[in-house]
Amino acid sequence: MKLTNIRIENFRAHADTTIPLTQLGCLIxxxxxxxSSVLHALQFVLEERKLTPNDFRAPDETVSVTLRIDDIDADDLSRVAEAHRERVASMIRDGSLTLxxxxxxxxxxxSxxxxxxxxxxxxxxxxxxxxxxxxxxxxxxxxxxxxxxxxKDVLGDAPKIGEVREQWKRLKRELPAEQLVAVPAKFATGISAGLKPLLPSVIYIEAVKDATSEARPTGTATFSRLLELLFTEVEDQLGNIETQFAGIHxxxxxxxxxxxxxSDxxxxxxxxxxTTIERFVQNSFPDVTLRMNVPAPxxxxxxxxxxxxxxxxxRGMLASKGDGLKRTVLFAILRAYTELRGRGLGAEPATASKRHAYILLFEEPELYLHPRAQRQLMAALxxxxxxxxxxxxxHSPGFFTPTTSGFxxxxxxxSGVSAYPVEISMQARDAYQLIHHENNEAGFFARKVVLVEGDSDTIIFPHLARILSAKWDQxxxxxxxxxxxxxxxxxxxxxFFAKFEVPVYVITDLDSLVDGFNHLTSDSELKLQHSDLMSAVHKHLPSESTPNAKTVKAIATRRNAAELWKAAQGYLTEWRESRQEEPARALEEALSELFDLGxxxxxxxILASPPTGPIKEKRDALVQGLARERVHVLRHGDLEAYCGSVTTSDKVEASIQFCREVTTKDEYxxxxxxxxxxxLRELEEIFATVFAD
Structure with a gap:
């Protein structure tokens, strides 16, 4: 059994929000x-909470929370008391129940x-x-x-009227789904309470500084619910305690x-x-009857x-201790359950059908925890x-792991709260690396994301935007x-970021038009423009490539070039040893391919300084077309062309030095x-687009 979907209407900030629920999910x-209102909405349904006037978004409208539960099986129904089981089962259609x-x-x-x-x-x-x-x-x-x-096929020769009515209900339930419409129905008498054992109990750990309420020994407190989880594992050692409870009840x-x-x-x-209490009540209200119901132990x-x-x-009660210690004990109980879950505390591990269902609602688990403790907690979850x-x-993507099933x-x-459900469909390794990449956690909460290639770009571009206009502050x-x-x-x-409905922009060097254009766009028209531009550029290339020292250094840092260079060294060594023609020819081919990269x-x-008007026009048209797709190619080359002269070869150090030295638009x-x-004109066009409302 699992909760699969919740719809929240007119509840606090939520006008009408629908969110899919997964086995291990995150709201960001x-x-x-x-x-937090989503968690409280779950409590409203599962714990039959009551609302306060502040919970209504529109005071004159009704709050409604709809919760769908799927994959309900016989094991789940076995938790329902036998007296209610058949009636509860009739409320479930194809393993699903919507409350x-x-x-x-x-x-x-x-409800x-x-x-x-x-x-x-x-x-x-x-x-x-x-x-x-x-x-x-x-x-x-x-x-x-x-x-x-x-x-005709279900009634006997002389049926009773009650039998006809029951068969009528059964025939209606057996109609195909396309012939049915969902309608809200009231629970039969006693069924609301009878349904509770089927539903998951809520364990709610709030993001509050004062953890006293969570540590108090009350049935609804987190402390009590977590202990209940632990003791579920030893029910097999408690004999027929449920039968004894029923006898007492x-x-x-x-x-x-x-x-x-x-039965009485x-x-x-x-x-x-x-009867004594009722008699005294009837002295004043003769027509009133009174019944006393004692909850089952x-x-x-x-x-x-x-x-x-x-x-x-x-020495003192846990509730009297500091928040840090109280929260640590709560987490310790949770971790104890996860450690003991597999083998149980009893002679035999508890079976799945024996365990009651729970849902853990956890606000901001990262609060008040050391990073190591956060990792331990995530493993426990x-x-x-x-x-x-x-x-x-x-607020932390650290609580995403390859097992997290959805955001x-x-x-x-x-107009309310917009929800953007995200199923991470890419390979787990890719998703994990993206989310845990440096500073990417802020991307989840950013209004816009700008993709740049290196560390120096993340330093220079925000700085340039801010000095060009005070309103362009990241x-x-x-x-x-x-x-x-x-x-x-x-x-x-x-x-990846598009899955979170975050507008994504790209700022990339001019060399992306030479090497890597396929990563910029999938638009067929832009690809044709690119092909036309590069054909025009090719006509202006020298017939022989004679790379200078700077070019050699640049191409030698590329992965393919490094592999070619390594292969060339191997061929050279082989030729020195054998003096054969074959390794000599292989060496020549490797070196030719290597330096052709130059x-x-x-x-x-040529693209940075077009030798002809047509090439410039083609380049500008292509760059403008890419900009419409939020991809901004720097026309003047790489980042160094936009920073002027620097006194250090370390790019990050040079970027920091640049930011110290250039603090105004005039200085720039x-x-x-x-x-x-x-x-300046080019950068202002780019930043005006990126920072637009």
């Missing part, structure tokens, strides 16, 4: 984006479930009652068959037995207490009184999620510059010299 978003809980500002909260009624008026209950009214025996059978021929309260009828085997003293109610004493130099669902709200990014707007505008480590990663990163430098030089213009007007 800025502060006050409505993440709806509503509350108006002036009305009480009410219902989605029942399925036939779309056709032929199946209206009123038609049945009209057809069979006053009929008996064979006449009743004939009337029922005339109304619905399917009765029957002596204290009326109970429903297997046939659904009420209460102790005479208990009956006397009820359970392991959970007993555990709710469990207390932990802690000696940290001063992964194991916990093997048995029970987990939903965390977080939902929440974004608050004037922090104020929530624009994140993300290092991707090379053009080959552009597609991966663009696809022609790329000539192509880039002087640094650029004759190229100032052209470069």
């Amino acid at each position: 978003g800025e502060n006050n984006a409505g993440k 709806v809980r509503t509350q108006g500002k002036t009305t009480t909260a009410e 219902r479930y989605w029942d399925f009624e036939p779309k056709s008026a032929d199946w209206d209950d009123a038609r049945l009652e009209e057809a069979i009214g006053g009929k008996k025996g064979a006449g009743l059978r004939t009337a029922a068959i005339e109304l619905q021929p399917r009765f 029957s002596k204290l309260s009326r109970v429903l037995v297997a046939d659904g009828k009420e 085997e209460r102790l005479p003293a208990v009956k006397l207490i009820e 359970t392991l959970a109610t007993i555990l709710s009184g469990t207390e932990l004493t802690v000696d940290d130099g001063h 992964e194991i916990f999620a093997l048995d029970h669902q987990v939903l965390v709200t977080t 939902a990014k929440l974004q608050k707007t004037d 922090y104020d505008r929530n624009v994140m510059f993300v290092k991707i480590g090379g053009k080959g990663n552009i597609t991966r990163y663009r696809d 022609r790329g430098a000539y192509r880039e030089s 213009a002087r640094r650029l010299g004759d190229e100032a007007a052209s470069i």
Whole structure:
């Protein structure tokens, strides 16, 4: 059994939000984006909470939370008391149950479930009652068959009217899905309470500084629920404790037995207490009757009184200790469960059907934890999620691992909360590396993401934007510059962030038009423009490639060039040893291929300073076309062309030095010299697009 979908209407910031739920999921978003409200909405349904006036987005409208539960099987139904099991099973269709809980500002909260009624008026209950009214025996059978021929195969020769009604309900339930429509239905008497054992119990760890409420020994406290989890593992050593509990309950309260009828085997003293209270009430209100119902004792109610004493130099109750210690104990119980889960605490491991279902709602697990403790906690949550669902709200992608089954990014707007569910469909390794990449955690919460190649780009570009215009501040505008480590990663990163509905921009060097254009766009028209441009450039290349020292250094750092150079060294060694023609020819081919890479430098030089008007026009048209796809190619070359002269070869150090020395637009213009007007105009066009509202 698992919760698969929640729809939240008119609840706090949520006007109408639908979010898929997974086995181990994360809600991400800025502060006050409505993440905690999703957890509270789950509590509203599963724990039948009541709302306060502040919970209504529109005061005059009803709050509604719809929760879908799928994959309900026989093991899950076995947790329901036998007296209620058949009725609860009838509410489940194809292993699914949908609960709806509503509350108006002036009305009480009410829970219902989605029942399925036939779309056709032929199946209206009123038609049945009209057809069979006053009929008996064979006449009743004939009337029922005339109304619905399917009765012919399910009714005896002289059915009773109750049998006809039951078969009518069964026939309606067996109609194909396309002939049915979902309608909210009220629970039968006693079924609301009878359904509870089927539903997961909520364990809620809030992101609050004061953890006292979580550590108190009460049935609904996190502390109590976590202990309940642990003791589930030793139920096999507790004998027939549930039978003993049922025996105690029957002596204290009326109970429903297997046939659904009420049994009253209460102790005479208990009956006397009820009748005595009722007698005194009837002295003032003669027509009033009174019933006393005592809840059934359970392991959970007993555990709710469990207390932990802690000696940290001063012996006292856990609830009296500091927040850090209290939260550590809570996490320790969770980790203890995950460690003991596999082997159990008893003689035999607890079976899946024996375990009650839980859902762990965890607000910002990263709070107040050392990074090592965060990793340990995440590992515990992964194991916990093997048995029970987990939903965390977080600002840290550190709580994503290859086992995390889904994200939902929440974004608050004037019209409510927009949810962007994200299923990580790429390879687990790719997704893991992307999310854990340096500074990428901010990308999840950024308004826009700008992909750049290296560390120096993440330093220089935000600095240039800020000195060109005060309104282009990356922090104020929530624009994140993300290092991707090379053009080959552009597609991966663009696809990844696009899943979170984050607008993605790219700023890349001019050499991307020479080597790596396939990573910039998939547009066929732009590819044709690129091919036309590079054909024109090729005509202006020198017939022989004679690379200078700078070119040799540049190409030698490329992966393919490094491999060629290594191969050339091997051929040279082989030739020295054998003096044969074959290694000599292989050496010549490797060196020719290696230094032909230097022609790329000539192509880039031609693109940066076009020798003809047509080449310039073709280049500018292509760059503008890419810009419309949020890909900005630097027309003047690489980042060094935009920084002027530097006094160090270390790129990061040079970038920091540049930011110290150039702090105004005028200083930057002087640094650029004759190229100032052209470069400033180009950068202003790029940043105006990136930082636009």
